[in-house]
Amino acid sequence: MSGDNQIRIGLLSCTNKVRKLSRAINLSPNATISAIATTSSIEEAKSFAKSNNFPPNTKIHSSYESLLEDPDVDAVYFPIPTRLHVEWATLAAIKGKHILLDKPVALNVAEFDQIVEACEVNGVQFMDGTQWMHNPRTVKIKEFVNDLESFGQIKSVYSCFSFAASDDFLKHDIRVKPGLDGLGALGDAGWYTIQAILLVNNFKLPKTVTALSCSVLNDAGIVLSCGALFDWEDGVNATIYCSFLANLTMEITAIGTKGSLRVHDFVIPYMETEAVFTTSGGGCVSEHKVMTVLPQETCMVMEFARLVGEIKNRGAKPGWFWMRFSRNTQLLVDAVKESIDNNLEPVYLSGR
Amino acid sequence: MSGDNQIRIGLLSCTNKVRKLSRAINLSPNATISAIATTSSIEEAKSFAKSNNFPPNTKIHSSYESLLEDPDVDAVYFPIPTRLHVEWATLAAIKGKHILLDKPVALNVAEFDQIVEACEVNGVQFMDGTQWMHNPRTVKIKEFVNDLESFGQIKSVYSCFSFAASDDFLKHDIRVKPGLDGLGALGDAGWYTIQAILLVNNFKLPKTVTALSCSVLNDAGIVLSCGALFDWEDGVNATIYCSFLANLTMEITAIGTKGSLRVHDFVIPYMETEAVFTTSGGGCVSEHKVMTVLPQETCMVMEFARLVGEIKNRGAKPGWFWMRFSRNTQLLVDAVKESIDNNLEPVYLSGR
Known part of the structure; x- marks a missing residue:
């Protein structure tokens, strides 16, 4: 593919997240880095661009606004605190820039709907930056749980994502600060688990969401650890557990009428070049290896x-699948938070 | 070990469960079958004894009462419906027979306490017949979750046991009949999951038990499928799922502050000669194989x-560990049932 057909991506800030994503862009045949914006030192940004192998002609902007005005930028990646998403993502959409936004996509679905509206009005593509959904393994998992012969109908799914955050993280990270990423472990680790249970339920929203009575909040009221139950019709259910306070664990256990699925590293596969999942049913247990020629990011x-x-x-229209998926995930994050705040009362999703 | 030192076990009825246990007794150096009681045909019992390699001198009794009077019987195995447990187990204790009783041990803990009292008064040993607790793997699992260096402190555990019962089972099995095994999937599959979460929590009872809003009951009100949450202090929690309506799945996922544990076949290991569990922590994933020279039963x-x-x-006193474990398991089974019957209200265990 010639460089002319590559999508030109602008990056905000010189952080580790940007470093990781810049490698992914450099490996993508249909994308390139065209600009980076920094609000601190231009020299530091130049050095960051060089040490991460940005193309030599990458522009350095001294403000986010300037990058959003750049005609050589088609799309923008936003590794900024959740509280700032609605402001910057709507501005980017108004400027005609396509949007790759970190999760959680907003502090709540009402805020996210402002982003949705801006994207729709301005015809820009939206995607949230959760990478595991794009791993070839995830496609195979989706095929398995939708196979009525092998898996049957979904009955129950459990997903957890936990990691043991350092003392420094628990004191200073933006994910434990109400002014920045106010949804804590629920908006971070919990986001993935909610995606997992939606994937296994063929993206169908549950009828009710109930937080479990095991939440741990910090002094500022931010969720450090919590669980929730999701109910569909006929006893079909999902439970999630997400935590900053427990050993790294990334599980999906899905049980259908005929088959079961197990994944132990669904968020970040143990290996970059292949990913494994296990199925059982009909008296057999099978391990499936999916080769990943390119990393999931x-x-x-x-x-x-x-x-x-x-x-x-x-001249195509934007694809809305990823935006709808982000919105439904945010809707369930909000519902868990609402149930936590409301003495664990079930939240009914009908009409939301 | 000479035959004189073998414990002489009496069996009630000629069923598949008895067939399986008789093989286990025949393989045990310190136990032997001394009698079987049948309430149907004596000829059938003789044939059953012969085809299952019972010792040639095994006595055949034409009533349970007669077997309980037999001085050549030290202990009795009871594969009878739960509703009959309290009557026959207390009678056996009064007759001085040690008791191996299937799970659930009673219809509720008040009934079980009658058995406990009869065992204590008569100095007889009690054990419930859940076999996985005796697998050498279970000992290794217990060691791992109690290792503060490798596992740390428990934070969360999930356990499920489900199997897809046939239409015939769902219509006719004693486990779906209120007059026989009234606790349904909760007393059957759920029993194991509750044992698993107790094991991982070093047998400590939770503070509260809350049924999840996903129960499926049959027309007679018997649980075919349900889930529950168990809470200890500081956000430590467990969720279980048990079902007669979903593919065979037997999971434990336990998450500590430093390590995690996964078991995929905890009730009945895939292989009789070895059993596997997986641990992770400190950046490593390890598979542990435990050889089982003799089957877990x-x-x-x-x-x-x-x-x-x-x-x-x-002249020792009976060991009470197994009886206490059975009682605590029954207590939690009862609490889940109480929460289901009481509109999912949490049940507080303090003082029970």
């Missing part, structure tokens, strides 16, 4: 750039 | 016969 960038390319080069 | 019989032998041959 590159798969994400390629899918994002593909959708942007369809709009830019072929 | 034989390990159970040997432990039971060892305890009975201590009483019979050395």
